[in-house]
Amino acid sequence: MPIPELEKPIIKGLIQKDKVVIDGLELDGTWNAFMIERTQTGYDPSVWDEIANTVEGNTISLCWQCGTCTSGCTMREYDPKYSPRRFIDLARKGDKQSLMELQDSLWRCVSCQKCTHRCPKGVLVEEVVHAIHNYMLKHGLVKKDPGTVFDEIFLEAVMKNGGRISELVLGGASAKAGFVTLSIRDLIAMSGPLLRSGLIKDLMKPSKVKNWDRIKKVLEEAMNEEVTPE
Amino acid sequence: MSTYGKVAFYPGCALDGLGKPYEVSLKLAAQDLGLEYEKIEDYNCCGALEVKNVNTMAGLLLPARNLSLARSMGANAIMSACPGCHYSLSRTQYFMTRYPKLSAKVNAYLEKMGEKPYDEQLLMIHAVEFFYNTVGPEGIKAKVKRPLTGLKVAPYYGCLYARPKAYTLTGYMRMKDDPERPFFMDELLKALGAEVVPFEAKTMCCGGPHVYSDAETSLHLEARILKEAKRNGAEILVTDCPLGHVAIESNMNKIASKYGEDLRMPLAYFTQLLAFAFGHGPDETLLTANLTNPMSVLKRYL
Numbered sequence: 449m450p451i452p453e454l455e456k457p458i459i460k461g462l463i464q465k466d467k468v469v470i471d472g473l474e475l476d477g478t479w480n481a482f483m484i485e486r487t488q489t490g491y492d493p494s495v496w497d498e499i500a501n502t503v504e505g506n507t508i509s510l511c512w513q514c515g516t517c518t519s520g521c522t523m524r525e526y527d528p529k530y531s532p533r534r535f536i537d538l539a540r541k542g543d544k545q546s547l548m549e550l551q552d553s554l555w556r557c558v559s560c561q562k563c564t565h566r567c568p569k570g571v572l573v574e575e576v577v578h579a580i581h582n583y584m585l586k587h588g589l590v591k592k593d594p595g596t597v598f599d600e601i602f603l604e605a606v607m608k609n610g611g612r613i614s615e616l617v618l619g620g621a622s623a624k625a626g627f628v629t630l631s632i633r634d635l636i637a638m639s640g641p642l643l644r645s646g647l648i649k650d651l652m653k654p655s656k657v658k659n660w661d662r663i664k665k666v667l668e669e670a671m672n673e674e675v676t677p678e
Numbered sequence: 679m680s681t682y683g684k685v686a687f688y689p690g691c692a693l694d695g696l697g698k699p700y701e702v703s704l705k706l707a708a709q710d711l712g713l714e715y716e717k718i719e720d721y722n723c724c725g726a727l728e729v730k731n732v733n734t735m736a737g738l739l740l741p742a743r744n745l746s747l748a749r750s751m752g753a754n755a756i757m758s759a760c761p762g763c764h765y766s767l768s769r770t771q772y773f774m775t776r777y778p779k780l781s782a783k784v785n786a787y788l789e790k791m792g793e794k795p796y797d798e799q800l801l802m803i804h805a806v807e808f809f810y811n812t813v814g815p816e817g818i819k820a821k822v823k824r825p826l827t828g829l830k831v832a833p834y835y836g837c838l839y840a841r842p843k844a845y846t847l848t849g850y851m852r853m854k855d856d857p858e859r860p861f862f863m864d865e866l867l868k869a870l871g872a873e874v875v876p877f878e879a880k881t882m883c884c885g886g887p888h889v890y891s892d893a894e895t896s897l898h899l900e901a902r903i904l905k906e907a908k909r910n911g912a913e914i915l916v917t918d919c920p921l922g923h924v925a926i927e928s929n930m931n932k933i934a935s936k937y938g939e940d941l942r943m944p945l946a947y948f949t950q951l952l953a954f955a956f957g958h959g960p961d962e963t964l965l966t967a968n969l970t971n972p973m974s975v976l977k978r979y980l
């Protein structure tokens with residue numbers, strides 16, 4: 449069986465960077481590895497602290513980098529750059545630049561919970577991955593991704609529709625946001641059984657929570673509160 | 679039921695929407711088996727897997743209000759039929775018990791909403807566990823009027839029925855299923871006379887929160903589940919998760935045109951099969967409302 453690593457040309461000691469600034473001088477091209485320490489600037493130790501101080505990211509410090517999370521990860525199979533273990537490593541080092549380069553992967557967790565379930569160290573990996581991503585969003589280091597757009601649509605729908613949602617409310621809002629939704633053919637296939645069973649009525653108008661206005665106000669107040677893991 | 683004490687039922691938005699057939703059939707099956715639960719009428723959305731990513735407090739408070747309502751009803755356990763809800767409620771319980779100051783804050787807001795503070799005393803259960811741990815397969819067998827002999831089923835549990843163990847407590851006690859290879863639903867279906875095919879996609883992900891935002895990946899994940907069911911000869915995919923159920927059913931045309939017509943397969947909730955086997959008709963169990971027409975394989979038992 450071929451060993452993939454051996455089939456790649458190994459250029460030992462060489463690194464490639466498009467743009468490198470060393471001691472104020474801009475250099476391009478391929479450089480010897482002795483420069484790694486000097487070219488990778490911008491390690492920011494506050495990243496780890498800030499993430500560890502969130503409710504979701506608190507367990508980041510427990511990780512011992514075994515890679516169990518990444519080996520079973522659902523998203524990993526579709527995106528080879530997706531690696532919860534690596535995200536944690538980079539966040540703890542404070543390597544914001546590498547995390548920024550991963551922005552098209554960082555948001556893609558489907559919350560299947562395999563990682564959190566299997567982590568031998570009790571890291572709540574799925575939560576930590578979201579905490580890392582949220583850190584990047586909060587500091588404007590990554591652009592807003594489709595997953596986050598949908599999450600926000602969801603929360604807004606809950607707030608606006610009396611504390612509950614329905615597939616139609618969500619589907620409609622997602623269509624507005626430009627996500628692919630159902631085709632005419634799908635709609636025709638769907639509406640038959642829905643009309644026959646009378647389900648369509650419930651879907652058009654999800655019932656509301658009593659006193660929702662009061663609850664909503666409290667929620668909005670609570671959402672402004674910064675909470676820490678204690 | 680003495681197994682759990684008083685059980686409150688949290689329907690969640692899905693069961694009041696496209697998942698209605700799940701709620702209706704759950705009720706029929708439970709009634710036939712003499713199982714009691716009380717529905718939380720004024721429930722709110724649990725926030726699913728989305729709200730928690732936007733705002734920490736909203737992600738905890740939405741589930742917490744439901745937990746508080748259940749305690750106000752005097753419940754000892756809270757049953758969800760949707761694994762997504764089961765997960766959200768369990769997650770809130772986890773964070774509240776871990777972080778006392780956070781829990782005090784959540785409770786202060788609950789009181790502002792006019793609800794009682796939540797005392798963290800509920801046991802979270804999923805509908806599959808509810809049937810398995812109360813009447814069990816034997817109790818179910820005794821009620822079967824229409825045995826589903828020879829029906830080849832693939833039980834699809836989804837991600838959040840058993841994962842992660844820190845929240846759902848699976849693997850820690852006998853009342854909870856095996857998190858890597860769950861079997862409670864298998865046993866319930868066998869009790870109906872059905873043949874459970876080997877199925878390694880039981881807890882594979884359907885794309886869940888990203889069915890809209892990362893649609894192509896979701897289609898691929900869903901196709902993989904159907905492929906595994908087909909490969910093992912299943913005629914029907916039996917579900918306990920309204921999110922996965924609705925995602926796969928409404929994507930069926932797209933999956934078939936992208937990954938092959940042979941992947942087409944009807945879906946039914948496990949409670950629909952229970953109620954159907956107990957003698958209820960296709961309309962009563964809303965089997966006729968499923969988008970993928972499960973009656974096409976079930977009509978031979980009528």
Ligand code: SF4
Nearest residue numbers: 511512514515517567
């Ligand atoms: S499984 Fe846990 S300990 Fe291992 S790398 Fe992942 S987060 Fe770290």
Ligand code: SF4
Nearest residue numbers: 521557558560561563
């Ligand atoms: S929850 Fe996210 S990070 Fe964890 S295994 Fe699933 S897709 Fe990967």
